[in-house]
Amino acid sequence: MLAVLVIATPVAAQAQPLDQTQPRDGVPAVDDSRAQSVIGHETLEDALAEVGATPAAFRSQSVLADRLADASDDYTARFPEAFAGVQIVGATGQVAVVRDSERSEMLIADARSRGFSVSSAPAPARQLDETAERAQDWADSLPPGQRDGVSAIEVDPSTGDVTVVVEDSATAPAPPADLGAGVRAAGLRPAQGSLGSGAAILDAPDPPNPDPGTLLSNSMVGGTRMYVLSPSRTVANWCSLGFNGIRDGRVVNITVAHCSSFTDQTTGQSVFRPGTVSEDSRSPRLGAFTSAEADEGMDAALITVDPEVRPRFRNSHVLGENALPIALSGTQSPVRGQILCKYGQRTGHTCGSVSGVDSATPGGVRNVTINLCAIAGDSGGVVFSATRAVAVTSLSNAFDRYDQPYPNCEAARTDLALRGTVPTMVGVTVGAISSRFPGLQVGAA
Structure with a gap:
């Protein structure tokens, strides 16, 4: 168990307003009301x-998400070459399938029997997840200053794309070409x-x-x-x-x-x-x-x-x-x-x-x-x-x-x-x- 320092008389700080001086170049003054x-x-x-x-x-989608997650676990094990992922479209669960792959027709039949619709996909989930894991490992290996510029990794089964989402494309490090991942700037910050x-x-x-x-x-x-x-x-x-x-x-x-x-x-x-x-x-x-x-x-x-x-x-x-x-x-x-x-x-x-x-x-x-x-x-x-x-x-x-x-x-x-x-x-x-x-x-x- 971790040792935790317990202070009998807790210490807190009295917040002071930030400097409200108008910065140069017309930049708005910093907002100091982030607790309001x-x-x-x-x-x-x-x-x-x-x-x-x-x-x-909202409630029905929560139930549907659980059903899709359960199906995903099942399909990953039973149809590793055909199963590409799941998503919710409107009120319907959808299963992405790599058609013409091994056992794809069996996967399609099973998905439809569970009330899911089916869409086509270019690559199986295991392949996309392997690429995403390599991209995440690369991001986590970056020095702190560069790592902060990588916001997320995104996987899209419908297109087969794995994308590294960065804060600013001009300053973010480019992922190695052999990762096979694209880059998209989104301006995301803490x-x-x-x-x-x-x-x-x-x-x-x-x-x-x-x-x-x-x-x-x-x-x-x-x-x-x-x-x-x-x-x-x-x-x-x-x-x-x-x-x-x-x-x-x-x-x-x-x-x-x-x-x-x-x-x-x-x-x-x-x-x-x-x-x-x-x-x-x-x-x-x-x-x-x-x-x-x-x-x-x-x-x-x-x-x-x-x-x-x-x-x-x-x-x-x-x-x-x-x-x-x-x-x-x-x-x-x-x-x-x-x-x-x-x-x-x-x-x-x-x-x-x-x-x-x-x-x-x-x-x-x-x-x-x-x-x-x-x-x-x-x-x-x-x-x-x-x-x-x-x-x-x-x-x-x-x-x-x-x-x-x-x-x-x-x-x-x-x-x-x-x-x-x-x-x-x-x-x-x-x-x-x-x-x-x-x-x-x-x-x-």
Whole structure:
């Protein structure tokens, strides 16, 4: 078990406004309000309606995604040369098949017997996943400064393409030609908010001691705002809590590593430093990041919750309608075309369809790309399907031409439309995080 430093009198920082001096060249002043809510939808139903979906369709797609994931596992084993992948098209599950390959007709018949439609594909899933794995290994081998420029790997069974998604094509390293992967720039960046800080010392209240799983009036659930203070106590990030969980008997919160990343004054690069977590700059400490449970390349981390406040995290909930928590039950692997929703402390609920995954088989997905809005401060928050945990928010393209985050989702949609694109985020799947940290249980009820 990891040794965790518990501070009896937690230390927090008093946030100070960022410099509001207008930069040169007409660049907008830096926004210092990344802990302020700019929620556009008070209910999940409203967020779903914006993308033409209903709560019933959201639930049915979650069931369909499970069926496709089960079929994918079966087909990968039984039809390795013919099976190319799965996706959701409208309300239908679709299986991609390499026609004229060994046993392709048997696969087609089986897929149709399960109520799935069939599409043609040029290459089997195993081949696409092998290419994607090589591309991911290449990306993870890059020096930190270059690795940060690679946002995700995407696999498209319908075209047989494996694409390295980069922040900026002009500065990102080009993958080796023998990988057989294309490159696409998407302008995706970490969606956390940073601020300067001073220091203040506060006393912690006596914690309640309810039965495990009891939802308290002050429970900390997925999507709640969190304040991450650097070890030097000179800078902090605003982020969102991810899913609560348990590992090695400890209560943890599953989130992204960059919420505890801070600028190195020598190199100017953002690097992980194990910060402490509280609700805001004047609140007692709740827990801490640790170097042992952080993966910068994956952008995944666990927050170890301090023993005296564990009861507040002993739940499997995320924020829901009018900030009332929704109980989750289990996890799910995302499927291309599926509608997913996220909750972040800045923008609340936003929903959209899965536009990219980095594996042709759902169980192997590490990063999921979703056409929905997440802005600075939403990082680390929860991505879910009906009542299933799917991913935590990592990257977003909701930044203007001056690399400043948009103030809200409406501004992001309007300006990105003029630039020929839509708000998009990348999440790190809970399946991948669980594999990275063996023994992790998603849900702490």
